Amino acid sequence: MTSAADRSDRPTRRSPRDRRPRGYSAAALVRQGLRRTPAWEPAWREHELRGSYDVVVVGGGIHGLATAYYLATRHGIRDVAVLERSYIGGGGSGRNTAIVRSNYLTPEGVAFYDRSLDLYRALSAELDFNIMFSRRGHLTLAHSDASLRTMRWRAEVNKVQGVDSEVIGPADVARLAPAVDVSDHPRFPVLGALYHPPGGIIRHDAVVWGYARAADLAGAHVHQRTEVTGIDVDRGRVTGVRTNRGTIATRQVVNCTAGWASLVNDMVGVRTPVVTAPLQAAVTEPVKPFLSPVLVSGTLHVYVSQTPRGELVFGASVDPFAQYSMRGSLEFIEGLATHVLELMPGLSKMRVLRQWAGLCDMTPDYSPIMGPTDVEGFCVDIGWGTYGFKAGPVSGEQMARCVAEGRPPALIAPFGLERFAAGHLVGEKGAASVGH
Numbered sequence: 517m518t519s520a521a522d523r524s525d526r527p528t529r530r531s532p533r534d535r536r537p538r539g540y541s542a543a544a545l546v547r548q549g550l551r552r553t554p555a556w557e558p559a560w561r562e563h564e565l566r567g568s569y570d571v572v573v574v575g576g577g578i579h580g581l582a583t584a585y586y587l588a589t590r591h592g593i594r595d596v597a598v599l600e601r602s603y604i605g606g607g608g609s610g611r612n613t614a615i616v617r618s619n620y621l622t623p624e625g626v627a628f629y630d631r632s633l634d635l636y637r638a639l640s641a642e643l644d645f646n647i648m649f650s651r652r653g654h655l656t657l658a659h660s661d662a663s664l665r666t667m668r669w670r671a672e673v674n675k676v677q678g679v680d681s682e683v684i685g686p687a688d689v690a691r692l693a694p695a696v697d698v699s700d701h702p703r704f705p706v707l708g709a710l711y712h713p714p715g716g717i718i719r720h721d722a723v724v725w726g727y728a729r730a731a732d733l734a735g736a737h738v739h740q741r742t743e744v745t746g747i748d749v750d751r752g753r754v755t756g757v758r759t760n761r762g763t764i765a766t767r768q769v770v771n772c773t774a775g776w777a778s779l780v781n782d783m784v785g786v787r788t789p790v791v792t793a794p795l796q797a798a799v800t801e802p803v804k805p806f807l808s809p810v811l812v813s814g815t816l817h818v819y820v821s822q823t824p825r826g827e828l829v830f831g832a833s834v835d836p837f838a839q840y841s842m843r844g845s846l847e848f849i850e851g852l853a854t855h856v857l858e859l860m861p862g863l864s865k866m867r868v869l870r871q872w873a874g875l876c877d878m879t880p881d882y883s884p885i886m887g888p889t890d891v892e893g894f895c896v897d898i899g900w901g902t903y904g905f906k907a908g909p910v911s912g913e914q915m916a917r918c919v920a921e922g923r924p925p926a927l928i929a930p931f932g933l934e935r936f937a938a939g940h941l942v943g944e945k946g947a948a949s950v951g952h
């Protein structure tokens with residue numbers, strides 16, 4: 517393996533001093549249209565891999581890219597590399613169903629996800645990239661007295677923290693989502709719902725590309741097709757990272773590899789209670805807009821939203837086995853169709869266009885694992901399961917602070933790895949699973 521130590525850093529396109537982005541605006545669109553060459557310049561540059569970086573972030577999903585962006589913009593730490601073994605957004609960040617909300621169950625979870633929603637609201641302007649945040653309202657349906665009780669509990673925890681959530685009855689569900697069958701005919705009738713008006717959907721690719729572009733402009737290097745194959749540790753502290761493109765000296769590594777997190781943790785001997793399982797999703801042909809809110813049914817293991825283009829996007833629970841394969845299955849689509857039709861019988865003629873899968877790093881309490889580990893210089897930002905896209909901005913912000921200040925900020929302190937040994941779990945199963 518060759519060392520990258522003697523390679524110079526030569527940006528392939530614009531001069532490194534030319535930091536100003538060509539802004540995306542109506543005027544830029546007209547200018548671009550009048551040019552002879554139709555192609556827009558690439559949103560971020562390619563760089564030679566340096567022989568050393570102050571911080572190496574492993575994983576080019578939303579968490580890795582956001583961490584690099586906030587390190588550079590909030591803490592002036594620009595000597596940062598994001599290493600992505602395939603293409604950015606090729607993991608869960610480009611495969612999710614893009615639902616954002618903050619109506620969690622624990623005070624720690626609500627405060628954390630609500631900060632992310634705050635950041636999302638301002639993100640298009642901050643990144644100069646339209647992330648297409650569409651506030652739709654989020655309905656978690658209750659089909660039993662037990663789930664109604666959990667909804668009330670969540671609504672109260674939310675309200676205490678200033679998060680807009682309330683329990684509504686079937687008539688209000690029908691008003692917000694007329695396609696839902698709220699009669700007493702279904703096997704699991706709708707008894708009510710937790711209504712969370714601030715919830716919605718975003719364009720996940722745009723978020724990933726926006727962070728990549730902004731991180732690059734701020735001075736971080738995003739390296740695609742760069743796989744971390746080993747991490748060097750000397751006397752309990754990180755000294756370097758080995759990749760398929762050479763070795764990098766560094767004293768700080770952040771593991772943001774979600775479904776692959778255990779494999780990267782193994783490189784330094786850090787053990788975490790993470791199990792990787794596939795999560796599948798599907799999308800239909802586009803139809804006229806008829807479904808405004810995001811609908812979730814934990815009992816039926818299904819959730820659905822309608823994109824601005826009119827497609828219905830469906831998701832479900834994780835597959836009931838641990839594996840790293842990202843293949844879709846017939847069982848999934850059969851079960852999904854059955855449950856969707858119980859909820860909205862009028863959809864029986866709709867055609868599914870595609871299904872796909874991604875990997876989810878599940879933890880026992882359905883909360884993430886964030887912060888330092890016993891190996892000095894090795895931090896984790898993992899355990900994102902089926903709910904980590906909405907947490908991207910706040911995780912990046914807080915992990916950057918954790919690296920810069922050398923200790924976890926208060927907002928993520930409850931999510932430390934040590935909680936499993938201490939028994940201080942942050943139980944979010946009732947609010948995170950099938951809930952997005």
Ligand SMILES: Cc1cc2nc3c(=O)[nH]c(=O)nc-3n(C[C@H](O)[C@H](O)[C@H](O)COP(=O)(O)OP(=O)(O)OC[C@H]3O[C@@H](n4cnc5c(N)ncnc54)[C@H](O)[C@@H]3O)c2cc1C
Nearest residue numbers: 575577578579601607608609613615744774874904905906
């Ligand atoms: C079908 C589906 C639907 C979902 N829906 C939602 C939703 O609606 N809302 C929500 O909030 N969340 C949702 N999620 C979860 C969410 O997508 C993830 O939690 C989130 O994207 C994780 O982001 P990340 O940046 O941590 O990881 P990822 O985006 O998975 O990125 C990790 C990256 O690490 C790279 N990598 C792995 N190993 C190495 C290595 N050795 N060297 C270099 N790079 C490496 C991978 O290639 C990958 O690109 C969903 C997930 C799936 C699969």
